[in-house]
Amino acid sequence: MLLIIFVGALIAGVAGAFYLKRHYFxxxxxxxxxxxxxxxxxxxxxxxxGKPVVLVFWATWCPSCRKELPEFDRVRKSLGDDVLFVAISDEDLGEINEFVRSKEYGFDFYKSDSNLLFYGIRTIPRTFFFDAKGKLVAEAQKLITADELLGYIKQIQ
Incomplete structure (x- = not known):
């Protein structure tokens, strides 16, 4: 009987997670x-x-984010102005500014006035890829390499 309850709960949890992922996407x-x-x-x-957009949710305290942002900047430089790169954090504006001043990234950083949970973001880094019309085409819920990033960008160009 416990096995049946456990399996039922597991199936319900997986189905719920899939629904939430699909809903937020x-x-x-x-x-x-x-x-x-x-x-x-x-x-x-x-x-x-108006341009394809690579939008990454990140945080100053996140090691994977700090590793990923330089890769994003290298790819951005190689593409020129063809793709817009946007980095969003919900941290304190002072913390974001301090981080940005210590780096020389060529893309724009913004503070979200909403908690990242508002967007369905539960883990970071989380990257969304929009085409030039603003339609969401793909997302990555993990640290992505420059090669993976270029693969996603091909989908939105």
């Missing part, structure tokens, strides 16, 4: 973003439409 859109720039000024997410 389907509902993630650039228009949902609630952002401010590094000076604290509100940002209109419509600014991100």
């Amino acid at each position: 389907d509902s993630m859109s650039l228009s949902r973003l609630n952002l401010v720039d590094l000076t604290g000024e509100k940002v209109d997410p419509k600014l991100f439409v």
Whole structure:
């Protein structure tokens, strides 16, 4: 009897996780973003439409994020202005600014006015790939290499 209950709970958990993943993927859109720039000024997410967008949710304390961001910047440099790279954290604006000042990344960093859970983000880094019309095409829920990043970018160009 306990085995049946355990298996039932396991199936329900997997189904629920799949539903939530699908729900958040389907509902993630650039228009949902609630952002401010590094000076604290509100940002209109419509600014991100018109070019393919690589959008990464990250944090200053996240080792995988700190490893991934330089890779993103190298790829960004190789592509020029063809793809927009955006990095979003929900941390304190002072912490984000301190981190950004200590690096020389060529893409834009923003603070989310909403907790990352609002976007369904439970782990970071988490990267979303939007085409030039703002349609979500793909996502990565892990640290990705430059080669993997280029593969995703091909899908949105």
